[in-house]
Amino acid sequence: MKKSLRFTKISVLLVAAISMSLTACGSTGPKGGAAPVQAGDESKLFGLSKTETPDELYEKAKKEGKVVVYSPSARANDAKKTFEAKYPGITVEVFKLKSNDLMDKLIKEQDAGLFNADVIITKEVSGAVGEEMVKPGRVYKYLPEDIAPNVDEPFRTKDGYANYLEMRTLYYNTEAYKSAPVSSWWDLTTPEWTGKVYLVDPLSSPAFMDLFTGMVVNSDDMKKAYKDKFGKEIELHGTENAGYEFIKRLRENKPVVLKGSGDVLDAIGKAGTKSQAVGVAVSGDERKIEDDGLKVAPIYDIKPKTSVPDAGYVYMAQKAPHEYAGKLFIRWMMGEKDGKGAGVEPFNELGSWVPRSDVKSKNAIPYEKLNMWTYEAKGFYTNSAKVRDFWIKLK
Template sequence: MKKRKSYGSCLIALSLMIALTACNPKSTDTKAADTANKSSAKTDVSAAVTWAETNGLNKTETVDELYSKAKQEGKVVVYSQSSRIKDVKATFEAKYPGIKVEAFNMSTNDIVEKVIREQTAGIYNADVIFVKDASGAVTTELTTKKLVHKYIPKDLSEKMVEPYKSNSSGLVPYFSLRAIFYNTDVYKTSPVTNWWDLTMPEWKGKVLMNDPIDSADMMDLFLAMIQHSDEMKQAYKEKFGKDIVLEGTENASYEFIKRFLKNDPVLMKSSDEVVEAVGVSTQGKPPIGIGASSKLRDVIEKKLSIAATYDVLPKISVVGPSYLYVADKAPNVNAAKLMIRYMAGEADGKSDGFKPFNVMGSWSTRTDNGRTDQPSIDKLKVWNYDSDYFYKNFVKFREFWLKMQ
């Protein structure tokens, strides 16, 4: 049984429960089932598409044109997965007088639930939705059903790299990762170079992380490993010099997870707790942590002795894109478009709306405003985000994880 820092809720958030209901007709979570069924019944995709076209979500308008219309609307409502939206609110209201920002900071899972419940009830309150995909729940439950809409003006997209330039469900201003952190007072370089290192006796009880049952980002990392089990198999051979022998599991990735859990990882409530525990440790051999790469901004703010490794076999992590969408039937659609442009850096890439997110451990999807103090996008060895695979397989992983505890 692995050690826990915090027990937290073992119930998965509604956005993931919707998928569970679809995969398991006998689910007793009737609340989640009702929400999913009502959402499917009342979502008129063709009407939503028409609304998006009528309101110019496929057009590129100037900032002056949008500001003139947005002032008549007077406000913009943002559901945000990041607390840094408060910084965006301050600079946006200063730049665009006459437009008030109503910002709500929630988890992605809570945003999915709120959007579904509101639109099911015919309530259209949100204008901008700022989320991660939460194991494919956003793509499957919001994007595909047109509860949210893609808005990527041409003068922004032409500065973006693929696949975000032309093959994305929404505008992705940046992405982050789940990274391995280590204490730089003790280690001059990362003590972990292969994910299989974490199954070794020296790391027993010394790996801090979020529980994937409560963290979609952490779950996505394990799902990416499972999707690429052939790579995990090869990484095992490179670590131990021999082929892996499975012990009651179906592939190398599930075997890794099984052995990792036997090594007693410590489950924390948040990435903040993870990096702080790693960065201030006074132990002779401090723990390492797995957490949000964007927490590297805490190195300066909180004077932590931490760094993240970018050289781990077979891959560092899976890409974690952050998406900006216009909510269906947004009451302040012009202000929504103006806000999305602002948060995405505007045409020149220099707007204050992007600055709160342009931190260490986050990677801009544009060619003109990325950081130079970390590896560039083309140098990152990462797995791509596969929302369809993650959505179809998270229940299986979840059941395995709970069984192994």
Template sequence: MKWFQSSRSGAPLLSGLVLMSVALSACGAASTTGIDAAGTNGVSASVKSAAPAPAEKPEDLYELAKKEGKVVVYSTSGRANDAKKSFEAKYPGVTVEVFKVKSNDMMDKLIREQDAGLYNADLIITKEVSGAVEEEMVKPGRIYKYLPEDIAKHVEEPFRTQSPGYANYVEMRSLYYNTEAYTQPPVTNWWDLTTPEWKGKVYTADPLSSPAFMDLFTAMTVNSEDMKKAYKDKFGKDIELNGTENAGYEFIKRLVGNGLIVLKGSGDVLEAIGKAGSKSPAVGIAVSGDMSTVEEEGLKVAPMFDVQPKASVPDAGYLYMVNKAPHVNAGKLLMRWMMGEADGKAEGLVPFNQLGAWVPRTDVKTVNAFPFEKLNMWTYDAQAFYKNSGKVRDFWIKLK
């Protein structure tokens, strides 16, 4: 799957006509509304107004799940293995098989399997891939949202009714600073980083190797009016574009032109700016989920969440049921367990409620000092990201 390539128009080269025929053949007799093997709890292809599924009692699902014997999970996150341990202890007789795979490889694997008439996976845990998960997997009905109403009533928007999937945890790519060098966040506006004061003092992980890092920059181009306003707030005048399409692209151009330092990964960024005793004056864009590593390694860094116009865009870990799941009841039971069950106290949720990761439930206390509802983020517009990510990537390549 060449999801990250781009055409002359900037839209991802995903062979639309081929994908359309692939989707139809994969679903077979199944409806493109994403109805599962049991014929219930589908999600409309419009996905924006997906209603909660009827609540099913865990004890009833367990009786059916024991007959199925196992549940198969494709996951981008190692958290699935932690949930497996507690689930199997809670529900003896139902084995969890976890296959760890990257998001884009998972999409390719599921498409190939379904096109061949193979339905191996019951549920998946995945990050978005510049909108491709929603556009290529949810809308054609290959995977679908399962959020029981007894859990849904505790879920924060947009993940309750406005999102194509339920996010069991939300991370972000945001700015970090050295706490030994600064007593408070030194940046309050993304445009600060384009000034002479920050020349050569900004790090980022390579967005060409990470869809989530590229999504942050794509968000700035998609929400260019916000970036335009933030520029005026910073400099007191309207922005003048220098051969770029909008204020988002102009920001990227000026940031790169101001000596942006690109490293391999998020951990490299945090180490570069946060090594104890270095008192580094630099800042860096890194993954919030690395905060547990920060504590383990004694790095002196802290996030900056109050950055205008927005601190970031969500990088959510979505739970989806798979169309024609062979162990559908076991899949639903495991998904409820990982969601925390109706009261939010099921042990399966614990691996997801970690430093740098937020569980979007009103009844679950975060371990982070900053609550989910106060995170200043752009909405993840999968359709816009899908359409524009290739163009942003091409723009980045030309600059670098």
């Protein structure tokens, strides 16, 4: 996170001023990069490209011969296998990088005049992807018009399309509890839960810290949830708002901090333990629950909101050298026009949602019914470092 937030506030403002008319538009030439948007031109404003059929793209992509992908997820390699079988003559080169390292690599390359990447798959890095990559036009959204009508909001009109979403939420032991033992985040600050909440160290993961940053950014919701829970207005004890107050009281309640999400699930979910604790883990680890026979279940409705989406955004890179192959690969990962293409299958798993109305989720609850805050990059970018410092000072 330190690396990705190397721009000063002044430089960010300058970039924003210069880039007000830029967007993640979808129909630029290989050397064109992001294009200016004219007021009222929604197809460009929302990055909706004219529909180029897979056959049209394939004919052009065969001349390019390959597509270069930067991704933190191994799912890109799964999509690669089926794509190469479907479209012989095009090789998919996947470079697996953590999202913050991916950002640094892409920015350094582009600043040096090197445009190697075609497709970027990335999680947010506390708002830095939106502020340092999307706004300056380093990456742009590609969402074909024949697919767009089936994409759920906010990703249809947001400046980035998410091919899949996960979240950080609470899990409980199903042998100890017949139903969810908490219904509000504020429950975790009460004496009943002292020492019985397991967390991943948020200093080790921007995505886990984003959950707490989301509470600070949406402090009015946290304030209302407090009143709903305790029947009185919240009193702040040296904190700025209800989000910070929650973090403070949670830390005072002595949560157990572990290294990773899998460790949290193991700690609360081993069969026969009947653990009375709850833990915050990533929904993408629900495959581990099945594989390891853990007795845990997620809580998908917590007041005021269950979580913030941890989205895997898909972008075209500025001046992509293999533009048509890149577009074809993105369509493949999206599942094509009907949502049934094999490329979407690695992204549609337990604990992972594809935000398309025509893709049936493998989860018990569909994406559109998840009770989540909207992830606004600017708010997280502005507040994340401050929340991180606040967490450190509470040690």
